[in-house]
Amino acid sequence: MYQYSQADHQLLQERVAQFRDQVQRRLNGDLSEDEFKQQRLRNGLYLQIHAYMLRVAVPYGLMSSEQMRTLAHIARKYDRGYGHFSTRQNIQYNWPKLEDVPQILDDLAKVEMHAIQTSGNCIRNTTSDPLAGVARDEIADPRPYCELIRQWSTFHPEFNFLPRKFKIAVSGAINDRAAVAVHDIGLRLVKNDAGELGLEVYVGGGLGRTPMIGKLIRKFLPTHDMLTYLEAILRVYNQLGRRDNLYKARIKILVHETGEEKFRELVEAEWNEIKKTGLALTDADIEAIQAHFKDPDYETLSDFDEDFDAHLLANAEFAKWAEKNVELHKKDGYRVVYLSLKSRNQPAGDVTADQMDAIADLADKYSLSAIRSTHRQNLVLSDVKLKDLYELWQELKALDLATPNYNHLTDLISCPGMDYCSLATARSIPIAQALTERFDSYDYINDLGDISLNISGCINACGHHHVANIGILGVNKKGVEVYQLTLGGSARDDASIGKIIGPAFTADEIVDAVATVLDVYLDQREDEEEGFLTTYRRIGQEPFKEKLYG
Amino acid sequence: MGNYIKDRKPAEDSWVPYTGLEDVDNLPSGDIYIPFEEWQTHRDAFLKRNSRVGLILENTDDVFALKDDLDRLDLIVLQFPKMADGRAFTQARLLRERLGYKGEIRATGDVLQDQVFYMQRCGFNSFELRDDQDIPSVLAAFDEMTVTYQPAADEALPIWKR
Ligand code: HEM
Ligand code: SF4
Numbered sequence: 001m002y003q004y005s006q007a008d009h010q011l012l013q014e015r016v017a018q019f020r021d022q023v024q025r026r027l028n029g030d031l032s033e034d035e036f037k038q039q040r041l042r043n044g045l046y047l048q049i050h051a052y053m054l055r056v057a058v059p060y061g062l063m064s065s066e067q068m069r070t071l072a073h074i075a076r077k078y079d080r081g082y083g084h085f086s087t088r089q090n091i092q093y094n095w096p097k098l099e100d101v102p103q104i105l106d107d108l109a110k111v112e113m114h115a116i117q118t119s120g121n122c123i124r125n126t127t128s129d130p131l132a133g134v135a136r137d138e139i140a141d142p143r144p145y146c147e148l149i150r151q152w153s154t155f156h157p158e159f160n161f162l163p164r165k166f167k168i169a170v171s172g173a174i175n176d177r178a179a180v181a182v183h184d185i186g187l188r189l190v191k192n193d194a195g196e197l198g199l200e201v202y203v204g205g206g207l208g209r210t211p212m213i214g215k216l217i218r219k220f221l222p223t224h225d226m227l228t229y230l231e232a233i234l235r236v237y238n239q240l241g242r243r244d245n246l247y248k249a250r251i252k253i254l255v256h257e258t259g260e261e262k263f264r265e266l267v268e269a270e271w272n273e274i275k276k277t278g279l280a281l282t283d284a285d286i287e288a289i290q291a292h293f294k295d296p297d298y299e300t301l302s303d304f305d306e307d308f309d310a311h312l313l314a315n316a317e318f319a320k321w322a323e324k325n326v327e328l329h330k331k332d333g334y335r336v337v338y339l340s341l342k343s344r345n346q347p348a349g350d351v352t353a354d355q356m357d358a359i360a361d362l363a364d365k366y367s368l369s370a371i372r373s374t375h376r377q378n379l380v381l382s383d384v385k386l387k388d389l390y391e392l393w394q395e396l397k398a399l400d401l402a403t404p405n406y407n408h409l410t411d412l413i414s415c416p417g418m419d420y421c422s423l424a425t426a427r428s429i430p431i432a433q434a435l436t437e438r439f440d441s442y443d444y445i446n447d448l449g450d451i452s453l454n455i456s457g458c459i460n461a462c463g464h465h466h467v468a469n470i471g472i473l474g475v476n477k478k479g480v481e482v483y484q485l486t487l488g489g490s491a492r493d494d495a496s497i498g499k500i501i502g503p504a505f506t507a508d509e510i511v512d513a514v515a516t517v518l519d520v521y522l523d524q525r526e527d528e529e530e531g532f533l534t535t536y537r538r539i540g541q542e543p544f545k546e547k548l549y550g
Numbered sequence: 551m552g553n554y555i556k557d558r559k560p561a562e563d564s565w566v567p568y569t570g571l572e573d574v575d576n577l578p579s580g581d582i583y584i585p586f587e588e589w590q591t592h593r594d595a596f597l598k599r600n601s602r603v604g605l606i607l608e609n610t611d612d613v614f615a616l617k618d619d620l621d622r623l624d625l626i627v628l629q630f631p632k633m634a635d636g637r638a639f640t641q642a643r644l645l646r647e648r649l650g651y652k653g654e655i656r657a658t659g660d661v662l663q664d665q666v667f668y669m670q671r672c673g674f675n676s677f678e679l680r681d682d683q684d685i686p687s688v689l690a691a692f693d694e695m696t697v698t699y700q701p702a703a704d705e706a707l708p709i710w711k712r
Binding site: 007008011014015017018022030035038039121151152154155156157158159160161162227235238239243273277278279285288289 | 633634635636637639640643648662664665667668669671672684694695696697698699700701702706707708709710711
């Protein structure tokens with residue numbers, strides 16, 4: 001994991017002092033709410049329905065057990081005993097008091113954490129593949145590149161007041177697990193024919209009101225040029241991005257209105273001017289950061305364990321979990337374990353303080369003291385020995401973190417919706433819970449296979465409904481909360497935006513509507529191997545429409 | 551003006567925005583600054599005077615249009631019409647870093663304590679503060695943060711190369 005330098009520590013301390021003063025000025029009345037907003041928003045502090053909400057950055061989703069314990073402490077001491085992991089790999093607290101926030105930031109700073117740029121129209125926390133460094137299909141570890149982007153973008157003096165927020169994701173594997181296509185900039189590490197490492201650069205993806213898939217504006221960018229190229233893109237955007245209309249301010253609109261070709265020319269022209277400046281990366285620069293992400297001392301183990309196999313045979317429940325929530329690791333004898341934050345007892349992504357402490361202990365005991373968060377709102381222990389899986393499972397089960405549903409129907413994404421969010425037009429948590437209860441059968445979700453179901457409480461699309469195989473969007477029609485259904489979205493390599501199927505459903509109808517969609521799929525698929533998306537793309541919307549509205 | 555800071559000190563502002571543009575044949579002496587548009591049409595008239603001249607740009611104006619005139623300009627005023635509108639940050643960096651402009655770059659508009667740090671890093675060296683700003687606090691704000699990661703007008707190298 002990246003270890004803070006003296007300068008990193010100092011920066012956080014200075015930032016805490018500065019924010020403490022800003023809060024003081026706000027409480028004194030020296031700063032209007034409007035101006036304070038510009039400051040707090042660059043520090044992850046939103047004003048919500050009931051209270052302020054604080055979003056803490058988890059850079060590229062990687063945390064130490066010590067950091068997790070601090071997150072638990074904050075939930076317990078300053079909040080109501082829980083936190084919410086978001087689709088941006090961050091954690092949010094729904095109930096902090098404004099006057100406590102400086103102290104929270106102080107507590108976070110002690111463990112190298114902060115809330116810098118987790119909101120506001122600036123470059124947000126960079127997200128990445130939760131399996132970075134341990135995936136079997138990895139081309140190169142994206143984390144050193146994420147860390148370089150973190151440093152470059154933190155308090156960037158030119159890009160702190162952009163037309164709109166700006167999100168960057170980096171993936172380094174054959175399979176995209178970071179949804180790079182729906183970010184303002186998505187980077188994918190690739191190798192060219194000569195075997196050199198470089199980046200594919202996608203620009204202008206995003207969700208919200210106008211969902212778009214990012215455009216590939218450069219097929220191969222040498223890694224040395226990563227930051228100069230990012231700076232060129234941001235500079236073009238800062239100058240030309242629209243500021244007249246909040247809904248047209250994201251870079252996706254600029255790329256769309258300028259045209260991909262012209263936009264590329266603008267970026268390349270700017271880049272040509274700056275690619276030889278001090279921001280260009282040398283081998284030494286990259287190696288120095290890579291040294292922070294060296295492999296731990298893995299033991300040489302067999303990829304076969306007699307006891308593990310015996311437990312699989314003896315315990316069907318364990319076998320289900322091992323099949324669904326455990327993934328191969330690049331090292332033999334190790335496994336990646338998904339901790340499902342989608343049990344039927346808690347809103348998607350919520351974790352209690354006690355669970356957090358327990359997860360930290362489990363990470364110490366079984367997984368080299370590290371935890372990752374994922375963009376589907378789960379957690380990961382990335383380095384668990386095969387022989388420890390059974391014991392770990394028993395402990396996870398006791399914590400309600402072992403629901404065997406990873407990447408299955410009930411592993412759904414849901415935003416906070418009307419229960420917490422002041423922008424919401426409908427509730428999303430109760431719908432998510434109704435769905436989880438309705439489909440609470442292992443055999444059923446197992447039969448459905450890999451599928452995604454996402455819910456947003458308004459058009460801002462924090463719940464990624466556009467890129468779900470089955471998406472639900474809550475809207476308000478004449479005072480009634482209704483739910484639109486979209487089908488056919490994907491956030492993976494074959495990224496696509498789902499299409500609305502027809503008139504919306506009421507809260508009472510939506511669960512049945514989802515069940516109907518699933519029935520049509522099960523009925524129409526060619527065989528068990530054919531996944532939902534493939535079937536949908538083959539048969540189109542008609543059969544679904546017929547059953548839903550016919 | 552009582553709310554003017556230059557090179558990190560409260561200062562007297564010698565510059566006057568000039569508005570009598572219909573009468574370019576009778577320009578006053580003294581330090582005046584004019585909109586970029588007027589400069590484009592009446593450039594020679596302004597240069598004939600024996601006093602200093604500066605420009606005020608819209609934040610949508612292209613700074614490269616000034617490329618050949620920069621050594622004749624002693625002041626460039628850039629605007630922050632709202633705090634959230636950060637286009638002038640880019641204009642300042644391009645003037646300093648790309649075009650090598652050495653004169654005064656001034657921020658005007660919503661120029662507030664919590665932004666001067668960023669402005670200075672982008673190459674601004676003078677600030678026309680909004681009326682409600684407390685000068686000692688603004689002066690202190692230049693040093694609130696001492697760690698900088700990325701290159702900008704004040705620093706050619708990122709932290710990892712220094
Ligand atoms: C409760 C407070 C929240 C507020 C006020 C809020 C606000 C917003 C707004 C206004 C947008 C649309 C921005 C745009 O398209 O320009 C947005 C998008 C988004 N938010 Fe939230 N959000 C909140 C919570 C969350 C949570 C809990 C998550 C994660 C589960 C989240 C993740 C996202 C993501 C991933 C997007 C889509 C990004 C894109 O358009 O590319 N937000 N949010
Ligand atoms: S999608 Fe809408 S309701 Fe849900 S969190 Fe985002 S802004 Fe709030």
